[in-house]
Amino acid sequence: MSMLLAALMVAATVGLAPTTEAEMARAGQPVMGTILQVTVVASDSATARSLADAAVTEARRWDDVLTTWRAEGELARLNARAGLGAARISRELAAALRQMRQLSAATGGAFDPGVGPLVRVWRRPGPHATAPAGAGGSYIDDAALTLTGDEAALAAGAALDAGAIGKGIALDAIAARLRAGGAAAAFLDFGGSSQLAIGAPPEAPEGWPVLVAGVLPGSAHGVIALRDAAASTSQALGAGAEAGPIIDPRSGMPVRPPLLATVLAPDATTADAWSTALIVMGRAGLTQIDASGLAAFMEDANGSVTTRRFLLQTPRPATWASARAKP
Template structure:
């Protein structure tokens, strides 16, 4: 699955795993010693890295392969860059008829609509036509206001119709398009972790670009350490945190953007104006669920720092680090004692 501007981008979140410990599949050792397997492949338009920890080399390798197989399977259902995917079929039938989909596709669309409601439309899976009009990384064009105004009926997420009994999705206007690129990687990380557990892994990390899900622990560590990237200083971190059976995801204005006349135009659009959202430089969300972390970081970015942090503080098991438009750092109350200095 790829977003319309996707490319292999630098990680928004840097996994700080020791290279000596994770330098590939471990050789056979006594069963009392943890085995660590790590591999990387291209899926969903990005580099996917999977690390598994167990007390058996074969189990670690099997868990890593199971994770890749699950991610590849989900890509076949959810990618709007594949004409044979379920979501592409939903989009192709926009304005004509509803489409029956798998449990996974339906679940992700339903959860996406719930996050749209939670973020007052800040997160919106119907934004595809507006994203294409901007074409931030390809054409680098600033679309005319009249063009954006004509697109507004096509990006109305509230008009998406779902039937839970029949498990169907219907887009009522021709030209509407669902794109779950803003939440699909977090969902895939969640599913990959589940199959790794079933394969026998005692711990591990699934990293799809800036979307990371960790479970269990590394040997001799209390969690999985990650660093949060500075949105304006490449190679610099603004903080360190250990993940404990958690996911982390970052939305930033620095990965896909262009500048014109001193103005930065980036890919995170405000669904209400169809202009780039201006309140934040980056938003990092930590949650138990990768789907929630992936969807909320974009929604909070659009809501802005004050409203976004108020939402975070109202939600259980959700924390956030927000860098506002001026570069000021905001950290949610439950994260302040956990955030380390790089």
């Protein structure tokens, strides 16, 4: 998603202030390859500031667990041991791997973090005509990943990529920490693509306003009010995209752009997985969205929009003005 849209989304939220500014604290830091924006409302300024800083610390801790961009990342180290037998892993990584497997099953394999080898292939610039030999099928099944207690083993040639779900996992962990620390409300935003709301800002009890991106660069369709829920937006970028394209595990090929999906869920991990799955499945995936009870927004290359339980609002002029004033 463009930095412009990320800025618009953040601006739409930080334009709201609580009854007294002393009750709110904000933090913004580069984490997980994007910018994490944190807004915390608490009973006093010291608590709010402490929790905002703790949110950034928690995000960096999860980046160390889930990154595959740095060789010292825990998941990167596990990938490097593929085919070498079981290795002891942290309880955080073990829990994350179990969530990945569960959500892969729930989405019928449309979300599959085991496509790591394919992501590396298709991330490279240059022409790509066909999927690598042997591509297609399930990548995070028992044959590829063995989980036993605090040990994990990857089969030779296997590799996991948490890019489609890592921010959601981190947001849920941050939210748990903020709730335990006494946050009255909070809004967490990872680059405009993964967001989580705790409660609502005092001046907007319906929820934190978030702009809904469109498939065209710099476009938006309206605003949703997010309260005690999470939102995730995925977009097909195609082969050669620096961030890595979204891979269809069934074919081993990148999903053709442009296609955009936003999913609302009770937690950020679920929202992340399902927004990716919806890109892979296309409109056929809306049947599963209906069955899951989630909310979704989709826009295709023709500008055709389809929604499920997705309540777009016309933003207040003041909200638009504050958003547009930001660079």
